[in-house]
Amino acid sequence: MHEQRVVVVTGGASGIGLGISRLFAASGHPVAILDMQREALARESGRLRDDGANILPLEVDVSDRAQIDAAYATVRDTFGPISIVIANAGISIPVPFETMTTEQWQRTIDINLNGVFHTIQAALPDMLEAKWGRIVTISSQAAQSGSQDRAHYAASKGGVIGLTRSLAREFGGRGVTVNTIPPSLVDTPMARAGEAAGQVPPLEVIAQHIPVPRPGTPDDIAYACAFLCSEKASYITGQEINVNGGSWM
Numbered sequence: 001m002h003e004q005r006v007v008v009v010t011g012g013a014s015g016i017g018l019g020i021s022r023l024f025a026a027s028g029h030p031v032a033i034l035d036m037q038r039e040a041l042a043r044e045s046g047r048l049r050d051d052g053a054n055i056l057p058l059e060v061d062v063s064d065r066a067q068i069d070a071a072y073a074t075v076r077d078t079f080g081p082i083s084i085v086i087a088n089a090g091i092s093i094p095v096p097f098e099t100m101t102t103e104q105w106q107r108t109i110d111i112n113l114n115g116v117f118h119t120i121q122a123a124l125p126d127m128l129e130a131k132w133g134r135i136v137t138i139s140s141q142a143a144q145s146g147s148q149d150r151a152h153y154a155a156s157k158g159g160v161i162g163l164t165r166s167l168a169r170e171f172g173g174r175g176v177t178v179n180t181i182p183p184s185l186v187d188t189p190m191a192r193a194g195e196a197a198g199q200v201p202p203l204e205v206i207a208q209h210i211p212v213p214r215p216g217t218p219d220d221i222a223y224a225c226a227f228l229c230s231e232k233a234s235y236i237t238g239q240e241i242n243v244n245g246g247s248w249m
Protein backbone atom coordinates (compact mmCIF):
# COMPACT_ATOMS: atom_id res chain seq x y z
CA MET A 1 0.00 0.00 0.00
CA HIS A 2 1.71 3.21 -1.13
CA GLU A 3 -1.13 5.71 -1.18
CA GLN A 4 -2.36 6.95 2.21
CA ARG A 5 -5.90 5.80 2.91
CA VAL A 6 -8.11 6.71 5.83
CA VAL A 7 -8.78 3.50 7.72
CA VAL A 8 -11.49 2.68 10.27
CA VAL A 9 -11.04 -0.37 12.48
CA THR A 10 -13.79 -1.33 14.93
CA GLY A 11 -12.80 -3.23 18.03
CA GLY A 12 -9.25 -2.01 17.46
CA ALA A 13 -8.30 -1.70 21.14
CA SER A 14 -7.66 -5.42 21.56
CA GLY A 15 -6.70 -8.65 19.86
CA ILE A 16 -7.23 -8.96 16.11
CA GLY A 17 -8.41 -5.37 15.64
CA LEU A 18 -5.36 -4.05 17.45
CA GLY A 19 -3.08 -6.12 15.23
CA ILE A 20 -4.85 -4.80 12.13
CA SER A 21 -4.66 -1.21 13.39
CA ARG A 22 -0.96 -1.57 14.12
CA LEU A 23 -0.18 -2.95 10.66
CA PHE A 24 -2.13 -0.28 8.75
CA ALA A 25 -0.57 2.45 10.92
CA ALA A 26 2.92 1.04 10.38
CA SER A 27 2.25 1.28 6.63
CA GLY A 28 1.67 5.00 7.03
CA HIS A 29 -2.13 5.14 6.97
CA PRO A 30 -4.13 7.28 9.38
CA VAL A 31 -6.21 4.88 11.48
CA ALA A 32 -9.38 5.63 13.44
CA ILE A 33 -9.91 3.03 16.14
CA LEU A 34 -13.50 2.65 17.32
CA ASP A 35 -13.93 0.65 20.50
CA MET A 36 -16.12 0.63 23.59
CA GLN A 37 -13.32 -0.18 26.07
CA ARG A 38 -12.23 3.29 27.17
CA GLU A 39 -9.09 2.32 29.09
CA ALA A 40 -7.77 -0.14 26.52
CA LEU A 41 -8.47 2.39 23.78
CA ALA A 42 -6.43 5.08 25.55
CA ARG A 43 -3.61 2.69 26.51
CA GLU A 44 -3.19 1.03 23.10
CA SER A 45 -3.60 4.26 21.12
CA GLY A 46 -0.90 5.81 23.31
CA ARG A 47 1.44 2.92 22.59
CA LEU A 48 0.79 3.11 18.85
CA ARG A 49 1.39 6.86 18.88
CA ASP A 50 4.66 6.32 20.76
CA ASP A 51 5.67 4.19 17.78
CA GLY A 52 4.85 7.07 15.43
CA ALA A 53 1.36 6.02 14.34
CA ASN A 54 -1.31 8.50 13.25
CA ILE A 55 -4.17 7.23 15.41
CA LEU A 56 -7.59 8.64 16.25
CA PRO A 57 -9.16 6.75 19.18
CA LEU A 58 -12.94 7.04 19.48
CA GLU A 59 -15.09 5.50 22.19
CA VAL A 60 -18.02 3.95 20.34
CA ASP A 61 -20.53 1.16 20.79
CA VAL A 62 -20.93 -0.10 17.23
CA SER A 63 -24.49 -1.25 17.89
CA ASP A 64 -25.53 2.41 18.24
CA ARG A 65 -25.86 4.13 14.84
CA ALA A 66 -25.84 7.63 16.34
CA GLN A 67 -22.47 6.92 17.97
CA ILE A 68 -21.06 5.64 14.67
CA ASP A 69 -22.33 8.69 12.78
CA ALA A 70 -20.83 11.06 15.37
CA ALA A 71 -17.50 9.18 15.31
CA TYR A 72 -17.33 9.24 11.51
CA ALA A 73 -17.96 13.00 11.52
CA THR A 74 -14.86 13.32 13.72
CA VAL A 75 -12.88 10.97 11.45
CA ARG A 76 -13.80 13.05 8.39
CA ASP A 77 -12.92 16.32 10.15
CA THR A 78 -9.60 14.94 11.36
CA PHE A 79 -8.41 12.69 8.52
CA GLY A 80 -10.80 13.20 5.58
CA PRO A 81 -13.06 10.73 3.72
CA ILE A 82 -13.00 7.10 4.79
CA SER A 83 -11.49 4.64 2.26
CA ILE A 84 -11.06 1.41 4.20
CA VAL A 85 -13.35 -0.15 6.80
CA ILE A 86 -12.47 -3.19 8.88
CA ALA A 87 -15.63 -4.33 10.68
CA ASN A 88 -14.04 -6.40 13.41
CA ALA A 89 -15.74 -5.59 16.74
CA GLY A 90 -17.55 -8.55 18.19
CA ILE A 91 -18.50 -10.43 21.34
CA SER A 92 -18.67 -14.14 22.09
CA ILE A 93 -20.50 -15.17 25.26
CA PRO A 94 -21.20 -18.92 25.28
CA VAL A 95 -24.56 -20.10 26.58
CA PRO A 96 -26.51 -23.30 25.82
CA PHE A 97 -29.30 -22.69 23.33
CA GLU A 98 -31.95 -24.15 25.64
CA THR A 99 -31.31 -21.50 28.31
CA MET A 100 -30.35 -18.61 26.03
CA THR A 101 -32.40 -15.53 26.84
CA THR A 102 -33.87 -13.23 24.23
CA GLU A 103 -31.62 -10.49 25.61
CA GLN A 104 -28.47 -12.60 25.16
CA TRP A 105 -29.49 -13.47 21.60
CA GLN A 106 -30.36 -9.85 20.81
CA ARG A 107 -27.18 -8.31 22.26
CA THR A 108 -24.98 -10.63 20.18
CA ILE A 109 -26.93 -9.85 17.00
CA ASP A 110 -26.92 -6.12 17.84
CA ILE A 111 -23.13 -5.96 18.10
CA ASN A 112 -21.88 -8.70 15.76
CA LEU A 113 -24.34 -8.20 12.89
CA ASN A 114 -26.19 -4.90 13.26
CA GLY A 115 -22.92 -3.24 14.28
CA VAL A 116 -21.33 -4.38 11.01
CA PHE A 117 -24.31 -2.97 9.08
CA HIS A 118 -23.89 0.44 10.78
CA THR A 119 -20.10 0.42 10.46
CA ILE A 120 -20.24 -0.20 6.72
CA GLN A 121 -23.34 1.74 5.67
CA ALA A 122 -22.25 4.95 7.38
CA ALA A 123 -18.86 4.90 5.60
CA LEU A 124 -20.04 3.86 2.12
CA PRO A 125 -20.88 7.35 0.79
CA ASP A 126 -17.19 8.33 1.02
CA MET A 127 -16.11 5.25 -0.93
CA LEU A 128 -18.79 5.62 -3.59
CA GLU A 129 -17.90 9.28 -4.04
CA ALA A 130 -14.23 8.34 -4.48
CA LYS A 131 -15.12 5.30 -6.65
CA TRP A 132 -12.65 3.39 -4.45
CA GLY A 133 -13.15 1.50 -1.25
CA ARG A 134 -12.15 -1.61 0.63
CA ILE A 135 -14.28 -3.35 3.24
CA VAL A 136 -13.23 -6.40 5.23
CA THR A 137 -15.52 -8.03 7.76
CA ILE A 138 -14.17 -10.32 10.44
CA SER A 139 -16.60 -13.23 10.67
CA SER A 140 -15.81 -16.63 12.19
CA GLN A 141 -15.36 -20.29 11.48
CA ALA A 142 -18.29 -20.72 13.88
CA ALA A 143 -20.54 -19.74 10.97
CA GLN A 144 -18.96 -22.35 8.71
CA SER A 145 -18.87 -25.34 11.05
CA GLY A 146 -21.47 -24.40 13.66
CA SER A 147 -20.46 -23.92 17.26
CA GLN A 148 -21.79 -25.52 20.42
CA ASP A 149 -23.23 -23.09 22.97
CA ARG A 150 -22.70 -20.23 20.54
CA ALA A 151 -25.76 -20.44 18.29
CA HIS A 152 -26.31 -16.67 18.60
CA TYR A 153 -22.66 -16.01 17.75
CA ALA A 154 -22.61 -18.41 14.79
CA ALA A 155 -25.89 -16.97 13.49
CA SER A 156 -24.55 -13.42 13.75
CA LYS A 157 -21.37 -14.35 11.87
CA GLY A 158 -23.36 -16.23 9.22
CA GLY A 159 -25.28 -13.01 8.75
CA VAL A 160 -22.01 -11.13 8.33
CA ILE A 161 -20.91 -13.54 5.61
CA GLY A 162 -24.22 -13.12 3.74
CA LEU A 163 -24.01 -9.36 4.13
CA THR A 164 -20.45 -9.37 2.79
CA ARG A 165 -21.38 -11.33 -0.33
CA SER A 166 -24.44 -9.17 -0.99
CA LEU A 167 -22.48 -5.92 -0.73
CA ALA A 168 -19.80 -7.35 -3.02
CA ARG A 169 -22.50 -7.82 -5.66
CA GLU A 170 -24.05 -4.41 -5.03
CA PHE A 171 -20.86 -2.34 -5.13
CA GLY A 172 -18.40 -4.35 -7.24
CA GLY A 173 -19.10 -2.12 -10.23
CA ARG A 174 -18.47 1.04 -8.25
CA GLY A 175 -14.89 0.50 -7.10
CA VAL A 176 -15.63 -1.03 -3.71
CA THR A 177 -14.59 -4.57 -2.78
CA VAL A 178 -16.09 -6.41 0.19
CA ASN A 179 -14.54 -9.56 1.63
CA THR A 180 -14.64 -11.48 4.88
CA ILE A 181 -12.00 -13.23 6.95
CA PRO A 182 -13.48 -15.96 9.16
CA PRO A 183 -10.79 -16.74 11.77
CA SER A 184 -10.77 -20.01 13.65
CA LEU A 185 -8.50 -19.94 16.71
CA VAL A 186 -6.62 -16.70 17.30
CA ASP A 187 -4.64 -15.98 20.45
CA THR A 188 -6.42 -12.86 21.72
CA PRO A 189 -7.90 -11.67 25.04
CA MET A 190 -11.30 -12.99 23.82
CA ALA A 191 -9.91 -16.49 23.22
CA ARG A 192 -7.88 -16.51 26.45
CA ALA A 193 -10.94 -15.35 28.44
CA GLY A 194 -12.87 -18.35 27.11
CA GLU A 195 -9.97 -20.60 28.11
CA ALA A 196 -9.72 -19.04 31.60
CA ALA A 197 -13.46 -19.48 32.15
CA GLY A 198 -13.19 -23.17 31.22
CA GLN A 199 -15.47 -22.65 28.21
CA VAL A 200 -12.85 -24.05 25.83
CA PRO A 201 -9.77 -26.26 26.33
CA PRO A 202 -6.34 -24.56 26.45
CA LEU A 203 -5.64 -22.98 23.05
CA GLU A 204 -2.48 -25.02 22.63
CA VAL A 205 -4.51 -28.23 23.09
CA ILE A 206 -7.09 -27.18 20.49
CA ALA A 207 -4.26 -26.21 18.17
CA GLN A 208 -2.93 -29.76 18.11
CA HIS A 209 -5.91 -30.66 15.89
CA ILE A 210 -5.16 -27.95 13.32
CA PRO A 211 -2.94 -28.79 10.29
CA VAL A 212 -0.69 -25.84 11.22
CA PRO A 213 -0.59 -26.78 14.91
CA ARG A 214 -0.57 -23.42 16.65
CA PRO A 215 -3.13 -20.75 17.49
CA GLY A 216 -3.27 -17.95 14.94
CA THR A 217 -1.96 -14.50 15.81
CA PRO A 218 -3.55 -11.10 15.19
CA ASP A 219 -0.73 -10.51 12.70
CA ASP A 220 -1.80 -13.58 10.68
CA ILE A 221 -5.20 -11.97 10.19
CA ALA A 222 -3.78 -8.48 9.69
CA TYR A 223 -1.48 -9.51 6.81
CA ALA A 224 -4.41 -11.00 4.86
CA CYS A 225 -6.48 -7.95 5.66
CA ALA A 226 -3.79 -5.59 4.37
CA PHE A 227 -3.58 -7.52 1.11
CA LEU A 228 -7.35 -7.45 0.62
CA CYS A 229 -7.23 -3.67 1.10
CA SER A 230 -4.37 -3.14 -1.36
CA GLU A 231 -4.53 -2.08 -5.02
CA LYS A 232 -3.42 -5.58 -5.98
CA ALA A 233 -6.62 -7.12 -4.59
CA SER A 234 -9.02 -5.15 -6.80
CA TYR A 235 -10.32 -8.35 -8.46
CA ILE A 236 -11.06 -10.13 -5.17
CA THR A 237 -14.54 -9.49 -3.81
CA GLY A 238 -17.31 -11.41 -2.08
CA GLN A 239 -14.82 -13.97 -0.81
CA GLU A 240 -14.32 -15.81 2.45
CA ILE A 241 -10.55 -15.75 2.92
CA ASN A 242 -9.87 -18.52 5.43
CA VAL A 243 -6.87 -17.60 7.59
CA ASN A 244 -7.05 -20.52 9.98
CA GLY A 245 -4.05 -22.84 9.69
CA GLY A 246 -6.21 -25.28 7.71
CA SER A 247 -8.68 -25.68 10.56
CA TRP A 248 -11.61 -25.45 8.13
CA MET A 249 -11.22 -26.23 4.41
Ligand SMILES: NC(=O)c1ccc[n+]([C@@H]2O[C@H](COP(=O)([O-])OP(=O)(O)OC[C@H]3O[C@@H](n4cnc5c(N)ncnc54)[C@H](O)[C@@H]3O)[C@@H](O)[C@H]2O)c1
Pocket (backbone or CB within 6 Å): 010, 011, 012, 013, 014, 015, 016, 017, 034, 035, 036, 037, 040, 060, 061, 062, 063, 088, 089, 090, 091, 092, 111, 115, 138, 139, 140, 141, 182, 183, 184, 185, 186, 187, 188, 189, 190, 191
Ligand atom coordinates in the same frame (compact mmCIF):
# COMPACT_ATOMS: atom_id res chain seq x y z
N1 LIG B 1 -10.02 -14.84 18.74
C1 LIG B 1 -10.57 -15.79 18.01
O1 LIG B 1 -10.21 -16.95 18.12
C2 LIG B 1 -11.64 -15.43 17.00
C3 LIG B 1 -12.11 -16.45 16.17
C4 LIG B 1 -13.08 -16.17 15.23
C5 LIG B 1 -13.57 -14.89 15.09
N2 LIG B 1 -13.10 -13.90 15.92
C6 LIG B 1 -13.67 -12.57 15.74
O2 LIG B 1 -12.64 -11.62 15.62
C7 LIG B 1 -13.10 -10.36 16.10
C8 LIG B 1 -12.10 -9.82 17.10
O3 LIG B 1 -12.03 -10.73 18.20
P1 LIG B 1 -10.81 -10.78 19.22
O4 LIG B 1 -10.51 -12.20 19.45
O5 LIG B 1 -9.74 -9.85 18.80
O6 LIG B 1 -11.57 -10.26 20.54
P2 LIG B 1 -11.16 -9.19 21.66
O7 LIG B 1 -12.22 -9.32 22.71
O8 LIG B 1 -9.74 -9.34 22.04
O9 LIG B 1 -11.35 -7.80 20.90
C9 LIG B 1 -12.62 -7.37 20.47
C10 LIG B 1 -12.70 -5.87 20.62
O10 LIG B 1 -14.01 -5.48 20.19
C11 LIG B 1 -14.49 -4.50 21.08
N3 LIG B 1 -15.95 -4.47 21.10
C12 LIG B 1 -16.80 -5.43 21.52
N4 LIG B 1 -18.05 -5.00 21.42
C13 LIG B 1 -18.00 -3.74 20.92
C14 LIG B 1 -18.98 -2.77 20.60
N5 LIG B 1 -20.28 -2.99 20.81
N6 LIG B 1 -18.56 -1.58 20.10
C15 LIG B 1 -17.25 -1.32 19.93
N7 LIG B 1 -16.29 -2.19 20.23
C16 LIG B 1 -16.65 -3.40 20.71
C17 LIG B 1 -13.94 -4.93 22.44
O11 LIG B 1 -13.94 -3.84 23.37
C18 LIG B 1 -12.55 -5.40 22.08
O12 LIG B 1 -11.60 -4.37 22.17
C19 LIG B 1 -14.48 -10.59 16.70
O13 LIG B 1 -15.48 -10.20 15.79
C20 LIG B 1 -14.51 -12.08 16.91
O14 LIG B 1 -15.81 -12.60 16.87
C21 LIG B 1 -12.16 -14.15 16.86
